[in-house]
Structure formats: C-alpha cells, structure tokens
Amino acid sequence: MSTTNPPALGTLPAGARLARKDDTPAGLRRVLRMPRWYRIVSPLVLLVIWQLTNVLSLISPKKLPPPTRVVSTAVDLVTINSPAYGTLQHALLASLERMVLGFALGATAAVMLATVAGLSRLGEDFVDPIMQMLRTLPLFGLIPVFIVWFGIGQLPKVLLIALGAAIPLYLNTFAGIRSVDAKLGELGQVLGLRRRELLRHIVLPGALPLTLVGLRQSLGVAWLSLVVAEQLNTNAGLGFMINQATQFLQNDVIFVALLVYTILGLLTDWLVRLLERRTLAWRGGLLAA
Amino acid sequence: MAGRSPGGVAVAPVARVSGLTRRFGERCVLDQLDLEIAPGEFVALIGRSGSGKSTLLRALAGLDRHPDGDVAIDGSVGIAFQEPRLVPWRRVLDNVALGLRRPDARTAARSALVEVGLDGHLHEWPLTLSGGEAQRVSLARALVREPSLLLLDEPFGALDALTRITMHRLVLDLWEEHRPAILLVTHDVDEALALADRVLVLADGRISHHAPVDLVRPRDRDHPDLISLRNRLLSELGVDTKGTQ
Numbered sequence: 093m094s095t096t097n098p099p100a101l102g103t104l105p106a107g108a109r110l111a112r113k114d115d116t117p118a119g120l121r122r123v124l125r126m127p128r129w130y131r132i133v134s135p136l137v138l139l140v141i142w143q144l145t146n147v148l149s150l151i152s153p154k155k156l157p158p159p160t161r162v163v164s165t166a167v168d169l170v171t172i173n174s175p176a177y178g179t180l181q182h183a184l185l186a187s188l189e190r191m192v193l194g195f196a197l198g199a200t201a202a203v204m205l206a207t208v209a210g211l212s213r214l215g216e217d218f219v220d221p222i223m224q225m226l227r228t229l230p231l232f233g234l235i236p237v238f239i240v241w242f243g244i245g246q247l248p249k250v251l252l253i254a255l256g257a258a259i260p261l262y263l264n265t266f267a268g269i270r271s272v273d274a275k276l277g278e279l280g281q282v283l284g285l286r287r288r289e290l291l292r293h294i295v296l297p298g299a300l301p302l303t304l305v306g307l308r309q310s311l312g313v314a315w316l317s318l319v320v321a322e323q324l325n326t327n328a329g330l331g332f333m334i335n336q337a338t339q340f341l342q343n344d345v346i347f348v349a350l351l352v353y354t355i356l357g358l359l360t361d362w363l364v365r366l367l368e369r370r371t372l373a374w375r376g377g378l379l380a381a
Numbered sequence: 382m383a384g385r386s387p388g389g390v391a392v393a394p395v396a397r398v399s400g401l402t403r404r405f406g407e408r409c410v411l412d413q414l415d416l417e418i419a420p421g422e423f424v425a426l427i428g429r430s431g432s433g434k435s436t437l438l439r440a441l442a443g444l445d446r447h448p449d450g451d452v453a454i455d456g457s458v459g460i461a462f463q464e465p466r467l468v469p470w471r472r473v474l475d476n477v478a479l480g481l482r483r484p485d486a487r488t489a490a491r492s493a494l495v496e497v498g499l500d501g502h503l504h505e506w507p508l509t510l511s512g513g514e515a516q517r518v519s520l521a522r523a524l525v526r527e528p529s530l531l532l533l534d535e536p537f538g539a540l541d542a543l544t545r546i547t548m549h550r551l552v553l554d555l556w557e558e559h560r561p562a563i564l565l566v567t568h569d570v571d572e573a574l575a576l577a578d579r580v581l582v583l584a585d586g587r588i589s590h591h592a593p594v595d596l597v598r599p600r601d602r603d604h605p606d607l608i609s610l611r612n613r614l615l616s617e618l619g620v621d622t623k624g625t626q
Contacts, residue, residue, distance in 0.1 A: 278444060279466045282458075283480035283522075293479060297470040374470040374506045 157344035162351065165344040169333075176340060177333050184352060186328035187318060190246065191356075194253025195314045201254070202261035202310070203303075209262075210269030211295070220266070227259050231313075232320055239324070249321035256317035257310040264306025268299030301375075304368050311360045319353060393455065395420045395529050395562045396441060401450035402586075403436050410436050412586030414450070420529065421560040425573035428583035429618060434566045437583065438532050441564065456529025459561070463535040465519035467507035474503040477522045493525035494518070496558075497551060513544035517551070524555060531561040537572065549575055553598060570614050574607050575600055582617045590617045 139159055145151045146158035153161060169180035177183070205223065208215040231252070238248035272295055280290045322331020330349045337345035394417040403411040410433040418424050428434045440448045442460050467476050477490035494500055497517040507515060516536055523531055533552070537545045553576060556563055567573055573580045574594060582590035592610055594600075600607060 275462075275464070275466055276468060279462075279468070280480070281444065282442060282460050284482075285480045289480060293471065294468060297468075300470075374508065376506055376508055 154341065154343060157347055161344050162347045166348045166351070169345065169348060176336050177345065178328070180333075180348065180352070183328065183330050183333045183349075186332075187322060187330045188356075190249055190322070190329065191253060191314060191318050193246075194250040194317070195257045195311070197250065198254035198257035198314070199261055199307075199310065202258040202306075203265055205258075206262045206265035206269060207291075207296075210266050210299070211291075223259070223262050223266075226255070227263065231256050231259075231317065235320070235324065244325040249318075249324075249326075252321045253314050253317045257314040260309035260313060261303070261306040264309070265299055265303045268302030268306075269295055271302060272298035300371055304364060304372070307367075308361065308364050311364065312357070315353065315357050315360075392419060394418055395422075395455050396564070397451070397453045398437070398441070399451045401437070401440060401448060401452060403433070403440065403445065403449065409586055411440075411450075414587050416581070416588055418530065418562045418564060420455075420562055423556060423563045423565070423576060423578045425565045425567060425577035425580045426583055427567055427570060427573050427580060427614065427618065430568060432583045433586060434568075434583055435534060438534050438564065438566050441530070442532055454530060457526060458530050458532060459523035459526050459528030460532040460534065461516070461519045461523045461536045463538050465507075465512075465515040465536075467510075467515055467518055467522075469507050472504050472506060473499065473510070473518055476507060476518055477525055479522070481525060489525050490521070493521040496524070496555065497521045511544075512540050513548060516540065516548060520552070520555065524559060524561075527559070528561050531563045533563060533565040535567055538567070538569075545572075550599075552576065570611055570618070571602065573614075574611060575602070580610075580614060582614060584617070584619075590614070 142156075143158045143160065145156060146153055146161070157165070166180065169177060173179050173182075205219050209219040209223070210216070234255070235248075235252065238252060242248040242251065276294050276298065277290070280294050285293065319331060322329045323335060324331075326332040326335070330352055334346050334349045337343070337349070396416070396418040398414060398416040401411050401414040401416075402409065414437065416437075426434055426437070436445070438460075439445045440452050441454065442458055443452075443454075467473075468479065471479060474487065474490055474494065477493055478486045481490065483489065491500075491503065494503060497520055499514060499517050499521065502510065502514060502518075507518070510518065519536065537548050540548060549572065552563075552565075565573070565576060570580075576598075577594055580592040580594060581588050582592075584590075592614060594607075594610065596604060596606060
C-alpha cells in the first residue's frame with residue numbers, strides 16, 4: 093500500500109507524486125477513516141483480568157496490587173505528604189528537572205556536533221570517530237566511573253541522561269545532513285546564499301526528518317537513563333520513591349511511579365509527533381497520518 | 382538596454398568563453414571552446430547526449446570549480462535546471478524569494494510568480510505542483526534576479542508535449558518582456574528552431590556549427606526554411622534524415 097510507505101527521509105522521493113495517489117480500496121479506506129475506538133478493547137480486557145486476579149484472590153495484592161489499589165495509592169501520594177515518600181508531584185518535579193537538564197545538554201551538544209561533522213570532512217574526521225566510540229560504549233557501564241568522577245549528586249545523573257540522549261540524536265542528525273540533496277546545495281550556490289542562509293534554508297530543514305527520528309530515539313534512551321540514574325543514591329524523585337517503596341515492600345507505590353514514567357514517555361512521544369506534523373507539513377500526503 | 386545584434390556580435394557580449402577546455406579523466410569533453418553571446422540574444426545549444434552541453438552551461442553558471450580557459454560574464458546569471466530544483470520545505474513564494482537581497486524581495490517574488498501565471502499557488506508546497514507548474518516557479522526564481530544571462534538546462538525535457546508548447550510561449554513572452562540573453566541547452570532540434578535567434582551545435586568539444594534563424598516568431602514548424610535548417614542541423618548531429626523525410 094503506497095500511502096503508508098514512509099517516504100525516503102531527508103531526500104526528495106523520486107516517486108513523490110505517484111505515492112500521493114490513493115489507491116486504497118474504498119471499503120478499506122472507510123475502515124481506516126473510522127475512529128478506531130476498538131483499539132481500546134484489548135487493553136481494557138487486560139485491565140479487567142488484572143483486577144480479577146485480586147477479586148478472585150489469585151495473586152496476593154502485596155505482589156500485584158490491583159488497578160483500583162494503584163489508583164487509590166496514587167491519590168494518597170498526591171494528597172498526603174508522607175515522611176517516607178514526600179508527595180508524588182514533588183518527586184515528579186525533581187525527576188523532570190533532571191530529565192530536562194540532561195536532555196537539553198545532550199541534545200544541544202548532539203546537534204552542534206552533528207552540524208560540525210555533517211558540514212565538513214575535517215569536522216567529520218574529528219568528531220565522528222569519538223561519537224562512534226561512545227556509541228559502542230555500554231551507557232550504564234559508565235555509572236561506576238561517573239560516580240568516581242562526579243560523586244553521587246545531581247551531576248553524574250544529568251550527565252548520564254545527556255550522554256544517552258546525545259548519541260542517537262547525533263547519529264540521525266549527521267545522517268540527515270548528509271542525506272540532503274547535493275543538487276540543492278548547488279542551487280544555493282547559484283542563488284548566492286551565504287553559509288548561514290544555506291544552513292538555515294537548505295541543510296537543517298533537509299536534515300529535519302531524520303533529526304526527528306533521532307529525537308524520538310534519544311527521548312527513549314533519556315527516559316531509560318533517568319530511571320536507571322535515579323535508582324542510585326537519590327533523595328528526591330520518582331526513582332527515590334521506588335527505592336523507598338522497595339525497602340517498605342510497597343509494590344503499589346512502585347506501580348504508581350512506573351505509571352508516571354510511562355505517562356511521561358508517552359507525553360514526550362506525542363509532543364515529537366506533533367512537532368513532526370507541524371514541521372514536515374511540506375511532505376503533504378506522503379506523511380502517513 | 383543594449384540592443385540585439387542580428388548578424389554576429391557587434392556590441393560588448395554578455396558572455397564570452399575563450400579556450401575553454403574540460404577533461405573528465407582521460408575524456409576531453411570541451412576542447413578549446415570559444416563562444417560569445419550578445420546582450421538580449423536567444424541562443425540554443427544542441428548536441429548529442431554526452432557532448433558537453435551541460436558542462437559548458439555549468440562553467441557559465443560558475444558551478445565548475447576547475448575550468449581551464451576564460452569565462453567572462455557581464456552581469457548576473459540566472460539558471461533553470463532540468464529538474465526544477467525547488468526547495469521542498471519552502472513554499473512557492475519563499476522559493477522564489479530565497480536569497481533575494483532587496484528590501485521588497487517578497488513583492489518582487491510575488492510579481493514574478495504572477496508573470497508566470499502562478500499567482501494562485503503562492504503558498505503551496507512544491508511537492509503539490511505539477512511538473513509544468515514547478516518549472517514555472519523555477520523560471521520565476523531565475524528571472525526575479527533580473528539576470529543579464531539566463532541559462533536554461535533542458536528545462537522542458539521532462540514535460541509532456543502540450544505543456545512544453547505552453548512553456549515555449551511563456552519563455553518567449555518573458556524574453557520579450559525582460560530581454561535577458563538566453564542560452565537554452567536542449568537535445569530537441571525543433572525546440573531550438575522554434576525559439577532561438579541562433580542555433581549552435583556542440584560536437585567534439587567545440588561549437589561545430591552556427592545556424593542563424595532569421596524568422597519572425599511564432600514560427601511555423603513546416604516553414605520551408607525551417608525544414609531545410611532542421612535537416613542541416615540533424616545531419617550536423619550525425620542523424621540520417623533521408624529515411625524520415
């Protein structure tokens with residue numbers, strides 16, 4: 093089905109005009125256009141089964157707290173400032189701060205390095221080998237080293253997130269810049285574009301489709317890094333909450349924290365998709381809605 | 382504006398190429414080529430594929446970094462490529478205004494688009510345009526810079542026959558209006574004969590043949606002069622015309 097094929101990223105697909113023709117059969121098209129409410133059926137069934145494990149006393153709520161219990165615990169964590177956990181919103185803010193700092197740092201570095209490497213051979217020869225080495229390094233294997241270097245405060249955690257976020261974003265942005273049609277570079281020359289203008293009008297927008305793919309990946313890695321980093325010697329944040337709950341054997345609190353992580357991950361993914369729809373509008377019908 | 386010089390080049394040429402040589406490895410594509418184009422002159426360059434037409438055009442556009450020989454241009458150069466080369470992530474109007482350094486860039490771009498008949502498509506994305514429309518945008522983008530030399534690199538090659546005829550008319554109108562010198566690279570002898578003041582044949586790295594076309598436009602394809610010119614040019618290109626006529 094040509095309409096759902098992802099277009100060649102960063103370049104002008106040769107068959108662009110052909111691909112826009114909708115050759116989906118009418119019946120199928122009607123189904124595709126329908127609000128797909130039925131997609132929610134299987135998750136709901138799962139939720140009911142989960143609740144039944146408790147109602148029918150199949151699994152101890154200590155091990156697997158039912159959904160109702162998770163919700164009530166969440167409400168308690170928000171409304172009651174307990175000595176063991178503080179409040180959920182406080183933990184959320186602490187985690188978000190870490191994430192935002194680390195991600196901003198990593199993303200900025202990644203885009204800058206990718207631009208340097210993407211625009212010149214010399215830049216590539218200097219930057220790329222290092223990034224390729226970092227790429228193969230197991231991220232979480234660095235944790236002990238980071239602790240020795242930067243202690244157990246905020247810094248090693250932020251740096252771990254930054255590094256995790258930087259690698260996929262760098263790789264994709266670099267590939268994106270290199271995928272920009274050389275003919276458009278030549279056009280820029282004919283139009284007398286200055287280097288800055290070339291970057292702004294041709295190179296960076298041309299790299300954007302792949303950069304956004306990288307952004308999604310890097311957000312995924314960044315959230316993962318946050319979760320791992322927060323399990324170490326924290327005194328605030330969702331990870332701290334999980335650590336405390338582990339000690340008090342309160343699985344319901346752990347479930348709440350995991351749920352919040354999940355919601356945060358979904359939220360950022362949705363934001364990137366929104367960004368894609370807005371900035372890649374020029375691909376028109378090529379972009380599978 | 383300087384007048385055209387019907388017979389040969391009397392006024393200072395807008396483009397002068399002398400002794401231009403270009404090699405790709407062992408192959409010598411251009412060999413001591415000389416060429417002059419007068420202001421406002423419409424020149425068509427034909428040649429077999431691989432004869433170096435595009436290489437010459439790229440040298441004139443300043444896109445060849447290692448030309449061996451002299452290429453002198455008086456004024457600015459505009460170019461329309463075979464593929465329209467629109468920037469897909471800039472809207473039609475912004476494509477034309479791109480890199481245009483004057484305070485009224487967008488107004489100028491808009492009127493250029495009106496001139497090519499695309500005032501209804503100013504804010505569309507290039508990918509939504511038809512081949513002919515995209516080529517019009519490309520023409521507007523080249524013309525808005527008011528070039529003294531307009532290079533057309535087989536801009537109609539990928540268009541269907543009907544669109545091509547419309548585009549021929551448009552190019553002639555724009556040329557009458559703005560009077561840039563035009564160098565049209567094409568492999569279509571009929572296209573060259575319909576449009577140009579002078580048809581050049583590029584063979585063996587040099588201009589092997591000059592054919593002035595002194596007929597008023599629009600030209601009748603079946604005019605006896607054009608038929609004999611066509612046969613002459615085709616035989617210059619090494620095509621046997623006996624069987625087709």
